[in-house]
Amino acid sequence: MSIEQLLGINKFAVDDDEAHIILKKDICAACMDKPCTFACPAGLYTEKDGEISFDYAGCLECGTCRTVCPKEGAISWQYPRGGFGINFRYG
Ligand code: SF4
Structure with missing residues (x-):
C-alpha cells in the first residue's frame, strides 16, 4: 500500500x-528556505x-x-483539544 493510500x-x-x-505569516514570509513545505509528511x-x-x-x-x-x-503548535485530531486506523 502506498503512503498516500495509508494516509487516506x-x-x-x-x-x-x-x-x-497557527502560523505567523509575516514571519514565514521572511523565511528563505521554507522547510515546512517539503518536510511535512x-x-x-x-x-x-x-x-x-x-x-x-x-495533520x-x-x-x-x-x-x-x-x-x-x-x-x-499544540496538540488538538481532547476529542479532536487524528485517529490512526492501523496504529
Ligand atoms: Fe506539522 Fe502536522 Fe505536517 Fe506533522 S503532519 S509536519 S505536525 S502540519
Missing part, C-alpha cells in the same frame, strides 16, 4: 473552533508567490514542522 484511511476530527497549529504546507498556505485539517501530529522551522515564533 486515517480519520480526522477537525476542531473548527480552535486551530492547534502530509503535505499541508504549500508556497505560492512566496506566501505559505496551510491547513491544519489532515498527523508528528511535530516535524515545529522541529524544522528555523524562524522562532513562526509556528504556534
Whole structure:
C-alpha cells in the first residue's frame, strides 16, 4: 500500500473552533528556505508567490514542522483539544 493510500484511511476530527497549529505569516514570509513545505509528511504546507498556505485539517501530529522551522515564533503548535485530531486506523 502506498503512503498516500495509508494516509487516506486515517480519520480526522477537525476542531473548527480552535486551530492547534497557527502560523505567523509575516514571519514565514521572511523565511528563505521554507522547510515546512517539503518536510511535512502530509503535505499541508504549500508556497505560492512566496506566501505559505496551510491547513491544519489532515495533520498527523508528528511535530516535524515545529522541529524544522528555523524562524522562532513562526509556528504556534499544540496538540488538538481532547476529542479532536487524528485517529490512526492501523496504529
Ligand atoms: Fe505536517 Fe506533522 Fe506539522 Fe502536522 S505536525 S502540519 S503532519 S509536519
